[in-house]
Amino acid sequence: MSSTTMAMPAATGMRRHASLRRDRRWALITSYVFLIIFAIFFLIPPYYMVVTALKSDAEVAHMATNPWIIANGITLDQFKILFTQTDFLIFFKNTAIVTTCVVVITMVVSVLAAFSLGRMRFWGSSILATGIFLTYLVPDTLLFLPLFQIVKAVGLLNSYWGMVLVYPTLTVPFCTWIMIGYFQSIPKELDEAALIDGAGHMQMLLKIFIPVALPGIIAATIFAFTVSWAAFVYPMAFLYSADQQVLTVGTVTSLIRADVYKWGMLMAGALVAAAPPLVIYAFLMDYYIAGLTAGATKG
Amino acid sequence: MAEVALHQVVKKYGEVEAVRAIDLDIPDNEFVVLVGPSGCGKSTTLRMIAGLEEVTSGNISIGGEVVNDLPPKDRDIAMVFQNYALYPHMTAFENMSFGLKLRKLPKAEIRQRVEQAARILDITELLDRRPKALSGGQRQRVAMGRAIVRNPKVFLFDEPLSNLDAKLRVQMRTEIKRVHQKVKTTTVYVTHDQVEAMTLADRVVVMNHGRIEQIGTPQELYHHPRTRFVAGFIGSPAMNFIPCRLEQNGAGMRARISDAIAFPVPAANEGRYRPVVGKDLVLGLRPEHITEPRHNGRDDGRDFTATLDVVEPMGMETMVFFTIKGTEICGRVEPSSAADAGAPMRLYANIDHMHLIDPASGAVI
Structure with missing residues (x-):
């Protein structure tokens, strides 16, 4: 039983x-x-x-071949010509300079802004934080009109330094917003403990908040990098000579002449242009995800 | 080490008065516990001493110096928080040495102080670990270590044991007491747990609604509470409050709690109670003073019979609950003498420990 x-x-x-x-x-x-x-x-x-x-121009132009396979052997000619006979490397250098500057400016401004808005409660801080986020909602296709006047007024029209000035209008609001969320998720006892330990606000930021919020900072950095690397509307509107041009617009304008498309080089250029973001994502993906999902759960 | 003094300290948040003109003098080396229910102002008081909250009015002084306008770092205090507040990206060693590094102490001295504190707290082998790799109790030890290495004038503890489980809480309580006996630094400790307050404190400060209800040694508060609040807050289970009428009984007095039950008032208390004879009052009697009869058959009017509602065996004693005229009363009896629930039981009220409370003012007479 x-x-x-x-x-x-x-x-x-x-x-x-x-x-x-x-x-x-x-x-x-x-x-x-x-x-x-x-x-x-x-x-x-x-x-x-x-x-x-990886195809030759002849193979690309030959309508009878299969576009999905390389029939006549792999060649690096497209890359060679792209690097030696076009302004591609100038575009790449310009983009790298602009992006580095924009990322640095964005991170300095948004970390400081987010720290003060997220941790140092003062009159109007929450309204200001919302306001900053609202500016992110204005699309660059609208913003470029008034910005054109500003860039022209400061004499940076047709200069990639003008991009260093205008890209942060896209990156700072979103990065600040991500960082505010991140800083707010850190328990307030941590800064109180640091205050008692003898830290000033700057020491607290550098020694406690930045290390603790590193995933958020990396997420914001990747965002600023991506936006700045792939921006199209502003360089299209503000840059017109090849020596000042950046990758996105430069590749397209220099490799498409009227109805002649240099497909091989366009694709090679796009591949090289996509490489840096790919490498950065691959190495920092875990941090990026951790940063974007911060605050989703407590503790 | 230093004494701490609060003089007429007020803290207001807008119109809300969180702390209402409190005065408190804490001598050097003393362990003082601020205790009270949530929202009584105990944590706010501690945070004002720490410099984390501004004082609305009044003065706080540490070591004779008024510190109202000094930032926390210049007050020479160390604080242990409820959630430990350890820096998550630093090892235990780095956490403990952070304050010393900011004060630019020589490396050798920092190492020596951290190692000494680690020995006191028995965490030497944990110094290389990050907080994530430590248990709750170990984290709390590291947080205490961070306070000890600073060798401050005053230790402040803000409900440091609330996040620990019951067993660990008892263990850490002993640990805190042991550490205080070793380092002898003036300590202000906040808790809502009266057992913690009683076991740790040299003196307990009972707070309620932003005011200090009573300051005294644990024994004083237990035996001579000045208000109904203190009487009810200190002691577990809480004191019974039974409506009664004080009657003249020949030359003596008696406290009548029902038609059938009236306890003779001890002669020692009569002088004090004379002005309130004939009034409706509240009789305060702790559960440990309601027991099975322990007088070898000599009934001096303190015995009574009650039908038990609930019986809770606790092992070394049994809690019995019964109702008299709608008031639930708790007694503490020998396990072998307890009757079953629903059955009548002969009980004894040790009225020598009675308190009479004025129901209007809440003051113990």
Whole structure:
């Protein structure tokens, strides 16, 4: 009698276990199917870029060949010509200078702003914080009109230094907003402990808040980097000579002449241009995700 | 080390008065515990001493110097927080040495002080670990270590044991007491747990609604509470408050709590109670003073019978609950003598420990 009663719950338990395993297997299969479809969908454009960039001009122009495969052998000619016979390297250098400056300016301004708005409660601080975020909602396609007047007035029209001035209008509000959230999620006892330990506000920021908020800071840095590296509207509107141009606009304008598209070089240029963000994302992805999801859960 | 003095200290948040003109003198080396329910102003008082809150009016002095306008770092205090407030990116060693580094002490001295504090707290082997890799109790030790290494004039503790489980809390309580006996620094400790207050304190300050209700040694507060609030707050389970009428009984007095039950007032108390004879009052009697009869059959009017509602065996004693005229009363009896719930039990009120409370003012007469 007792053995029967003992065996019953065990059998039920095993059945439940088996059904849980089956459920889990189906969940995994479904997610893999969708992930594979997703991956194919998003990897087709980069694949097409790589294939085209490694073809010769003749093969690209030959309508009879299959665009998805390299039939006549791999060549690096597109890259060679791009680097030696176009202004691509100037665009790359300009973009690198602009992006580095913008990232530095953005981080200095937004970390300081977020620290004061998020931690040093003062009259109007929450309204100011909301206001900063609202400015992020104004699209650059609208902002470039008044900014044109400002950039012209300060004499930075057709100079990439003008981009160093205007890109932070896109990056600072969002980065400040991310950092405010991050700083606010740090318990207030931490700054009180630091105050008692003898730290001033600047020491508190440098020695406690920045190290603790590092994931948030890295997330904000990646955001500023991406926005600045990929900006299109402002350079399109404010830069017109090749020596001042940046990658996004420069590649397109110099490699498309009327209805002549230099597809091979366009793809090679796009690939090289996409490399730095890719490398940065690959190394800092974990921090980026941790930063963006901060505050989602307490503690 | 130094004495701490609060003189007519007030803290207002807008119209709300969180601390109402309190006076408190804490001599050098004393361990003082501020205790009271949530929102009584105890933490605000501690934070004002620390310099984390500004004083609305009044003076706070540490070591004879008024510190109202001094920032926390210049007050030479150290504080231990409820949630430890350890810097998460630093090791235990770095956490403990952070304040010393900011004060630009020589490296050798920093190391020596941290190691000494680590020995006192038995955390030497944890110095290389980050807070994430420490248990709650270990984190609290590191937080205490951070306070000790500074060798401050005053230690401030803000409910430091509230985040720990019951067993660890008892352990750490002993630890804190041991550390105080070793370093002998003036300490102000805030808690809402009266057991913690009683066990740790040289003197306990009971606060309520932003005021100090009573200051005294744990024994004084337990035996001679001045108000109904203190009487009810100190002691666990809480004191019973039973409505009664004080009657003249020949040459003596008695406190009548029901038609059938009236306890004779001890002769020692009669002088004090004479002005309130005939009035409706509240009788305060602790559960430990309501027991099974312990007088070898000599009934001196203190015995009574009650039907038990609930019986809670605790092991070394049993709590019995019964109702008299709508008031629930708790007694503490020998486990072997406890009746079952629903059954009548003969009980004894040790009226020598009675308190009479004026229901209007809440003052103990």
